[in-house]
Amino acid sequence: MRVTADDVAEAAGVSRAMVSRAFTEGAPIAARKRAHVLAVAEKLGYRPNRIARGLTGSQTGLIALVVGSVSRPYEAWLLETLSREIRQARNWPLLLQVQPGDELDNALEDALAYQVDGAIVAAGSVSPALAERCRASGAPLVMVGRVMPEGDTDAVCCDNRLGLELLVEHLTARGHTRLAWIGGTPETFSNIERQDGLLQALDRRGMKLLAARQGDYSVDSGLAQALTLLTAPEKPDAILCGNDAMALGAIAAARRLGLSVPGDIAITGFDDIPAAAWEPYQLTTVRNPVVETARAALRLLKQRISGTGQLDSEAPTGMPHQTQVVRLAPELVQRQSA
Amino acid sequence: MRVTADDVAEAAGVSRAMVSRAFTEGAPIAARKRAHVLAVAEKLGYRPNRIARGLTGSQTGLIALVVGSVSRPYEAWLLETLSREIRQARNWPLLLQVQPGDELDNALEDALAYQVDGAIVAAGSVSPALAERCRASGAPLVMVGRVMPEGDTDAVCCDNRLGLELLVEHLTARGHTRLAWIGGTPETFSNIERQDGLLQALDRRGMKLLAARQGDYSVDSGLAQALTLLTAPEKPDAILCGNDAMALGAIAAARRLGLSVPGDIAITGFDDIPAAAWEPYQLTTVRNPVVETARAALRLLKQRISGTGQLDSEAPTGMPHQTQVVRLAPELVQRQSA
DNA sequence: ACATAGATTGCACACGCGTTCAATCGGAGG
DNA sequence: CCTCCGATTGAACGCGTGTGCAATCTATGT
The missing domain is CATH 3.40.50.2300 (Response regulator)
Structure with a gap:
């Protein structure tokens, strides 16, 4: 039922080894014969079985x-x-x-x-x-x-730390001083580094974080945590988020509260996912070089x-x-x- | 270097066939022996090579x-x-x-x-x-x-046609009469069916489509096409989109023009992707039962x-x-x- | 025309495993 | 203790392919 190298060999009047070589780049085989074998193989609809090939050769692909x-x-x-x-x-x-x-x-x-x-x-x-x-x-x-x-x-x-340094620099240069943070899933490698980078960046400037909360990298969690931050007695003037998705949620939260972004509150993300560029968001963020x-x-x-x-x-x-x-x-x- | 069934067989003092049987559900092998072989295999870190298995058996998985x-x-x-x-x-x-x-x-x-x-x-x-x-x-x-x-x-x-019937029913029941359509990639199967379903649904009600434009299922195309529709002399009171992504773009377009959704213009999508439920959109759509x-x-x-x-x-x-x-x-x- | 090096070719083995088939083992019944 | 049947077992073959090695062929140089 399935056409194998033996079938091609017989049809082409050569040994099976030659069929194998015809399909192997740089194998010793006369150019003319290779062309012939390949033509016959094409006619019979033959393709080398990658599974069998993976058995001998050390590469499965x-x-x-x-x-x-x-x-x-x-x-x-x-x-x-x-x-x-x-x-x-x-x-x-x-x-x-x-x-x-x-x-x-x-x-x-x-x-x-x-x-x-x-x-x-x-x-x-x-x-x-x-x-x-x-x-x-x-x-x-x-x-x-x-x-x-x-x-x-x-x-x-x-370089997660550098990313947060860039964001903090951008925000402080524009006069923001009361920064809040919405982190992602706590035990995550990226979250640890980003949060650490944020704290370091603030430290370097002699600043302190106003407030910190934890989400789970989802839009909904960003929304929920931002709502909490924005309704607290001491409101931040900027919220940095652990990733873009949470930032999108944070923007929604701000708008729900009637706050203008970035007029009343600045919001940043991380990654620069496609949605960050969408019309209603226009998120300021750092690009993760994917x-x-x-x-x-x-x-x-x-x-x-x-x-x-x-x-x-x-x-x-x-x-x-x-x-x-x-x-x-x-x-x-x-x-x-x- | 790599541990094979032969290694396990030798270490367990049985033939290789028994190792194979130990790993094959329902193969004839004494329960006690199977346990022993499996234990030895575990100790040696052996797992059957799926590639080799795929060569004989007819299933590769x-x-x-x-x-x-x-x-x-x-x-x-x-x-x-x-x-x-x-x-x-x-x-x-x-x-x-x-x-x-x-x-x-x-x-x-x-x-x-x-x-x-x-x-x-x-x-x-x-x-x-x-x-x-x-x-x-x-x-x-x-x-x-x-x-x-x-x-x-x-x-x-x-059932794409049914989907559009549901949407048209919903819109007409709420008094919308000037419906416009933003289709997806033209030659696409889903687009053909959805567009056809829309036309049929309108036909059944003796209505006609106010305008139709074509996007490519992307947010940006929805934005662009909606802008065109909403600035035309004869404005629609509802826009049906070929999928959710374009509908999100259309909502952005309406807002950019200062129109309220759904106050001034109703907008619908198709699929019910996660983003459709996001705060700033709250898209009315039909759920594609993925x-x-x-x-x-x-x-x-x-x-x-x-x-x-x-x-x-x-x-x-x-x-x-x-x-x-x-x-x-x-x-x-x-x-x-x- | 003949010898020879180099280019081609075919044979046979290996890859790791499933599975058939005959051989062996164990125990129940006499 | 012997016989017989069923439950286990081991040897061997096949799956489709890559590749080392020895044999063969081709063309070149004399």
Whole structure:
């Protein structure tokens, strides 16, 4: 039923090995014969079985891609970019979408059973044990948007602290002094860094935070927390939010209270998701360099994959076997909300 | 380096066949021995190689999942739901994200080379030839959100015409008479059905459309087209949009012109994406039953996959080998924009 | 025409696992 | 204690492909 290399070999009057070589770039085969084999294969509708190929060769072309809930705009944007880069590298993404509560370890080990060439993890937290298993399975791991505290895993991550420095600079330069903060999910890597960056930026200026509240990176939580802040006895004159979604919620809250943005209250976000540019929001925020992030993540991964064949000797002939952490600088995007 | 079934067999003092059986549900093996083998496997960190398993068995557990650009909220929602259902069925989604201009055929054939058990296509258009190839490769195809005109491919699709009937009924019941339409990408299946449904609904009431314009399902296009409609000499009192994103743009346009929604102008969408419920919009729309859609798609696919082993005889012992098209009814979601 | 190096080709094995089939084991019945 | 049947087991084959190695072919140089 399914057409195999043997069928093509017979039809083309060559050995099966030649069929394999015809489809292998740079294999020793006469140009004329390759053309012939490919023509016959085309006529028979043959394509090499990637599963069988993955059994012998050490590459399956599969890459595990772990992202958070894509119904959140930032995650969707990230997924879109990463998936495009993966495809562009002639690989296929095996998608694993994790919800906040999900256990990542089991699922990722499932993916390892598919002999993925590597894994890009942009959500959930991997235990050091799992990271070790990935390495042992020959599947390099690259974290996106978080850096493992152990420091033994490659990662690409936005410079969150710089982002908040940019925002604080922008706000203070415009005379804002009573700053409030709506953080994201507490234990999150990005939230910790952003909050820390905010406090540092204020510290540097001898300022103190007026108030801080915690949301969960959702629009609704931004709305709720902003309502609380804006109805408190001591109102802030600017609210910095842990991400864009919460900032959008905060803008809605301000408007619901009849406050003008940025007249009465300045509001900023983080990420610069597409919706931040939408008409009714015009959010001032910092751009998370997602495209550059995805590109860097794939570069790191490819580097490790091609280096995999080499021995783990102490002098890997120039291969950077040391863990690499790429930090990309965000950029202020000035719109109407601050 | 990688631990195989042979390693486990040796360590457990059994033959390799027993290791395989220990991991195969319902295989003939003494319960006590299975426990022992599994324990040893666990200690060695062994997991069956799914790639090798896919070579002999006829199931790889892989399902090709084709969706459109997930930076669009509806597509993201759909992807999230489909991917969850696929994982729940203990399969893995091989993600293919297509941009509007992309050619689907080549990419899908790439996926076929991975011996996917099936494919769910929710974006792009597959040629009849490709559909045939899928069937020939033993990979059942299920379309989501579109129905092949040839009528020989399973599909799950929202009842678009009913959706517009509901919206028209809602608007006319509230006294709106001058209805305008902002359609989505013209050649799109959903757009054709929705527009047709609108015209039919009006026809049934002896009404005519005041004006019609075409966007591309994006927020920006909704904004632009609504601006045109609302500044025309003969203003509509209601604008129906081909999807929610354009409706959000249309609301922004109305506000930019100082019009109140729904006071001066009613605006409706289609899909009920999460953003439709956001504070500043409160969009009246119809709910596209995405969860039910995903569930039905997987049910259809699983049904075909399990039927694959059977011969294509004329009496497939009750297997519904005829193509199935599931139509799911949308539901009016009444908020503040109409 | 002949020798020879280099370009091609075919054979056979390996990849890791599921599964058939014959062989073996265990225990119940006599 | 022997026989017989069913529950287990192990050996071997096949899945579709990549690739090392030795054999063959081609063309070049003399």
